[in-house]
Amino acid sequence: MGLATPDDAGVFRLNDQTALIQTLDFLTPVTDDPYEFGQIAAANSLSDVYAMGGTPLTVMNIVCFPSCDLPEDVLARTLKGGQDKINEAGAVLVGGHSVDDPQFKYGLSVTGIVHPDKVLTNSTARVGDAIILTKPIGTGIMSTAIKAGLAEVSHIREAVAVMSCLNRYAAELMARFSVNACTDVTGFGLAGHLMEMAKGAKKQITLYSQKVPLLENVFAFAQMGLVPAGAHKNRAFFKDLTRISPALPLALVDLMFDPQTSGGLLISLKTEDAPFCVAQMEKIGINARVIGEVTKENSTGFLDII
Numbered sequence: 001m002g003l004a005t006p007d008d009a010g011v012f013r014l015n016d017q018t019a020l021i022q023t024l025d026f027l028t029p030v031t032d033d034p035y036e037f038g039q040i041a042a043a044n045s046l047s048d049v050y051a052m053g054g055t056p057l058t059v060m061n062i063v064c065f066p067s068c069d070l071p072e073d074v075l076a077r078t079l080k081g082g083q084d085k086i087n088e089a090g091a092v093l094v095g096g097h098s099v100d101d102p103q104f105k106y107g108l109s110v111t112g113i114v115h116p117d118k119v120l121t122n123s124t125a126r127v128g129d130a131i132i133l134t135k136p137i138g139t140g141i142m143s144t145a146i147k148a149g150l151a152e153v154s155h156i157r158e159a160v161a162v163m164s165c166l167n168r169y170a171a172e173l174m175a176r177f178s179v180n181a182c183t184d185v186t187g188f189g190l191a192g193h194l195m196e197m198a199k200g201a202k203k204q205i206t207l208y209s210q211k212v213p214l215l216e217n218v219f220a221f222a223q224m225g226l227v228p229a230g231a232h233k234n235r236a237f238f239k240d241l242t243r244i245s246p247a248l249p250l251a252l253v254d255l256m257f258d259p260q261t262s263g264g265l266l267i268s269l270k271t272e273d274a275p276f277c278v279a280q281m282e283k284i285g286i287n288a289r290v291i292g293e294v295t296k297e298n299s300t301g302f303l304d305i306i
C-alpha cells in the first residue's frame with residue numbers, strides 16, 4: 001500500500017500468504033503515573049496494527065528522556081508498563097533506541113503480520129454499512145480537566161483504563177465478521193477519523209452524536225470550556241466537508257472533534273451484522289456501539305453530524 005490514501009500503517013507484501021504491517025507512534029506523558037503512561041503509549045502504538053486487521057509480532061522502544069530532570073526509575077516504570085502491554089499483545093520486544101531530550105516521550109515501533117487478502121484499510125467503507133466504535137471518547141477533554149485540577153479520581157481511573165485497554169480484543173471479534181473498512185480513533189478525533197473514512201471511500205457518512213459513548217463527566221467538562229486546542233483545530237480543518245446539525249449542544253460537537261489518545265476501533269460493516277457484532281463485544285466488556293452509517297456516494301467524502 002502506498003501513501004496515496006493515508007492509512008494507519010504501512011503494508012508490504014512478502015509473499016502470497018504474508019504481508020508486513022509497520023507503524024510507529026510515541027506520546028508525551030498523559031498521566032502522572034509512569035507505569036500507566038507506559039501502558040497507554042504501548043496500547044496506542046499497537047493499535048494501528050489491529051486497525052489494519054493484523055497481529056503484532058515484534059516491537060522496538062522509542063525513548064526521549066530528560067535524564068537531568070527526572071529520576072531514572074520513572075523510565076524503568078514506564079518501560080515496565082510498556083512491556084506488560086507488549087506481553088498482553090503477544091508481541092516480542094527486540095530492541096529500541098533512547099536519547100536525552102528535554103521533553104519525555106515514549107512509544108513503540110511495531111511490526112505485525114496479516115494475510116494480504118485480509119488487510120483492512122480505512123478507505124473501503126460501503127454504502128449501507130453501519131459504523132461501530134469500540135471505546136468511549138473524551139480523553140483529550142479529560143486530560144484538560146486533569147491539568148486544571150477538576151477531575152475526580154474516579155474520572156481519572158476510567159480514562160486510564162480506557163486508554164490502556166488494548167484494541168486486540170475488539171479486533172479479534174471483528175475478525176469473525178466481514179468487515180469492509182477499519183481505522184482507530186486518535187488525534188483527529190472521532191469526527192476527523194470518520195471524515196478520513198468518508199474521503200478515502202468517497203462516501204457520505206452520518207454520525208449519530210447522541211449515540212456516542214462518552215467518558216463520565218466529559219460532557220460537563222466540555223460545557224465548562226475545558227476543550228483542548230486540538231479539538232478546535234480538527235473542527236476547522238474538516239469544516240468544508242462536514243455539516244453539523246445546528247440543534248446540537250456545542251459541548252457535544254467539541255467532543256466529536258476531541259483528539260483521542262489510544263482511542264477505540266471504528267469498524268465499518270454491513271448494517272445487518274452490526275447488532276450481533278456489538279452484542280459479542282459487550283459480552284466481553286467492550287463498550288461498543290453503532291455510532292454511524294454510510295449513507296451514499298459522495299465524490300469528495302462528506303460527514304453529516306446529527
Ligand code: CO
Nearest residue numbers: 008048051184
Ligand atoms: Co491509526
Ligand code: CO
Nearest residue numbers: 008024025048
Ligand atoms: Co498512528
Ligand code: CO
Nearest residue numbers: 095096097098
Ligand atoms: Co541505536
